[in-house]
Amino acid sequence: MDRELVVIGGGPAGITLAKRLGRRMDMAVVRPEPHSMIYCAMPYAIEGLLPIEKTFKKDELVTGSGAALVRDRAVRLDLEHRRVYLAGGPELGFRHLVLATGARPFIPPIPGADLPGVMGFKTQEDMERIMAACAAGLRRAVVVGAGSIGVELAQALAARGVRVSLVDQKPSILPNLVDPDMVRDAEAALDAHGVELVLGASVTALEGKRQVQRVVLEDGRRLELAENDGPSPLVVFAVGVVPEVSLVEGTEVEIGRTGIRVDDRMRTSVPGVYACGDCAEFVSGITGKVVPGKLATNAVPMAKVLADNLLGRERRYPGFYNGAATKVYGFFIGGTGLTSAVAEREGMGVVTGEAELTTRFPIMPDARPVRVRLLFSADSGRLIGGQVISGEPVTAQVDLLTWMIQQGNTVDEVVDLSYSAQPYQSFFPAANAVVAAAEKAREKLSPLPASEGLMSARR
Numbered sequence: 001m002d003r004e005l006v007v008i009g010g011g012p013a014g015i016t017l018a019k020r021l022g023r024r025m026d027m028a029v030v031r032p033e034p035h036s037m038i039y040c041a042m043p044y045a046i047e048g049l050l051p052i053e054k055t056f057k058k059d060e061l062v063t064g065s066g067a068a069l070v071r072d073r074a075v076r077l078d079l080e081h082r083r084v085y086l087a088g089g090p091e092l093g094f095r096h097l098v099l100a101t102g103a104r105p106f107i108p109p110i111p112g113a114d115l116p117g118v119m120g121f122k123t124q125e126d127m128e129r130i131m132a133a134c135a136a137g138l139r140r141a142v143v144v145g146a147g148s149i150g151v152e153l154a155q156a157l158a159a160r161g162v163r164v165s166l167v168d169q170k171p172s173i174l175p176n177l178v179d180p181d182m183v184r185d186a187e188a189a190l191d192a193h194g195v196e197l198v199l200g201a202s203v204t205a206l207e208g209k210r211q212v213q214r215v216v217l218e219d220g221r222r223l224e225l226a227e228n229d230g231p232s233p234l235v236v237f238a239v240g241v242v243p244e245v246s247l248v249e250g251t252e253v254e255i256g257r258t259g260i261r262v263d264d265r266m267r268t269s270v271p272g273v274y275a276c277g278d279c280a281e282f283v284s285g286i287t288g289k290v291v292p293g294k295l296a297t298n299a300v301p302m303a304k305v306l307a308d309n310l311l312g313r314e315r316r317y318p319g320f321y322n323g324a325a326t327k328v329y330g331f332f333i334g335g336t337g338l339t340s341a342v343a344e345r346e347g348m349g350v351v352t353g354e355a356e357l358t359t360r361f362p363i364m365p366d367a368r369p370v371r372v373r374l375l376f377s378a379d380s381g382r383l384i385g386g387q388v389i390s391g392e393p394v395t396a397q398v399d400l401l402t403w404m405i406q407q408g409n410t411v412d413e414v415v416d417l418s419y420s421a422q423p424y425q426s427f428f429p430a431a432n433a434v435v436a437a438a439e440k441a442r443e444k445l446s447p448l449p450a451s452e453g454l455m456s457a458r459r
């Protein structure tokens, strides 16, 4: 059957396209899995906070928008004759084709990586496998990768009574989100809840006979997994993802290091063929260089930009800023833009400003600390990164900081932020954590004259 538009992939990018275009174009979304997943919620289903069904997205998100849903896997493309071949059904013809095939977990090709018990964490099957193991009395697991997914999974497993080690080659948790010293309390909380942190350690091999029994680290240490009873231990890799680009390998569609190359309207190198979401490669909105950005909060806006362009409304995607957040026990942690380590790697001089206030007036019940760190370019004075750790949700602050970065705000402009205050919802009107952090940075960038100098100037 021929369609005006075929979208391969039913994740956030594919669903967004269906919602935007389903009533305006004759379109089909191809997706093999029984349910699209709310991936972000999977750790919380494992923890037992929600039933597994709550992590399934409804097919009506696609079908209710007027798009056809084809439950199948695309196995081959013929871009010249504009056809998609499916594993189970008849081929689909298209005028426009969107690759929204996402990404799969990266499992490093180290010895033992193929042992039973070694897995990634992305699909419904992955979640069900971990849940089944927990239900059967899983006692031991190692999570490799202390980014948001690894940290959330480790907490979920610990809550299910599993002895968990969380390993990362970097010296701190959440290394791509915030600077190391921002997470010391969160690391202590993981430790206090029985999650063993093994930081600054690369996994070089996995050992075992019929199942994984040992994780070998670069420094020679070994994490033993074998337990006398219960189900086989698990080693779960959450060290990043690989874009799912196999369909276009060997075609005219250009592929970069981190995904399918697209321009700022999501066009690939082949006319009429587009890509968006985790399978696509894009640049940082700050540095203009290719950066990872495998987030649903990047996939959805990319798909919206594409949808608008397909409808004739010209729009350009501004780039990845990678605002993101997670939760480590009582700590809500978020970051956006560049971390200090990335800025250093980019050779950018950075001036930071930091402030710690409270989430409510400090005289109010349940006021909790909130700490904000801002990173400004030493050359331009522009905001290039922001980090927040708080006892209450941080996404609103992270989004505000992302917007300021997007607008190219300088330290003087951030200092000028007009804010609100209320006893249950902020610090006293006298201060705002973002403004206070910017004021600290401004002092470093352009210090006021010393008071003595002022006096002598007045004389």
Ligand SMILES: Cc1cc2nc3c(=O)[nH]c(=O)nc-3n(C[C@H](O)[C@H](O)[C@H](O)COP(=O)(O)OP(=O)(O)OC[C@H]3O[C@@H](n4cnc5c(N)ncnc54)[C@H](O)[C@@H]3O)c2cc1C
Residues within 6 Å of the ligand: 008, 009, 010, 011, 012, 013, 014, 030, 031, 032, 033, 039, 040, 041, 042, 043, 072, 073, 074, 075, 100, 101, 102, 103, 121, 122, 149, 244, 247, 276, 277, 278, 279, 294, 295, 296, 297, 298, 299
């Ligand atoms: C545990 C977990 C927690 C996460 N938490 C967050 C979070 O808190 N915030 C956030 O922003 N992001 C989060 N993410 C990342 C987010 O889920 C992804 O960035 C997002 O799903 C990418 O959307 P996508 O549509 O590009 O790809 P995907 O969601 O990966 O969807 C790809 C789709 O393509 C289909 N497909 C692939 N190949 C074929 C083929 N050959 N034929 C047909 N269909 C195919 C797949 O089956 C799937 O339907 C999390 C991810 C995980 C795993």
